Amino acid sequence: MDRVVGIGECIVSNNPLDIIKTYALASCVAVTVYSFEKKVAGMVHIALPERMKTYDNSYEKPCYYATLAVPFLIHKICDNYECNIRELEIEIFGGACSKNKNDVFQIGMRNIIATEKALHNLNLKYKNIETGGNDSRTLELEVFSGSKKMIKQPLII
16 A cells, blocks of 8 residues: 655555655655564655744654654654664655755755764664755655665756
8 A cells, every 4th residue: 555755744664565655855855764674664754954943843743854853763663663773774865956056045955964964863874875966756665675666857946
């Protein structure tokens, strides 16, 4: 069954029939986590590097921000599915750059940096990173095998 991860959402599953998907990763970043030992998969779709000081909706959507989403995903897969943190295979996708030469926000790059830093703060390393560029990415993660399929499309803006 397809399980779709929306922006600022997280899905973890141990159902071997599930395929976890997220669409249109442009400046957003997806982190995938897989336990080959327990056959558990998780994905988070991160929109921003960190929450803004002026508005705190982190309790509503903790997975919207890299600084909160990464530990949320790791704790969820370890606590709820009894996975050992050292057995996890972690990968990072997305973080595209805007084609607009005047993009002062650089959200894609900032999302990548914040995600890597959040993993570093948990003493975790990622196996693979497929980020940057000017492509939007659609990503699928099979729970049964841990295999991933990515489709790239050029950004329109």
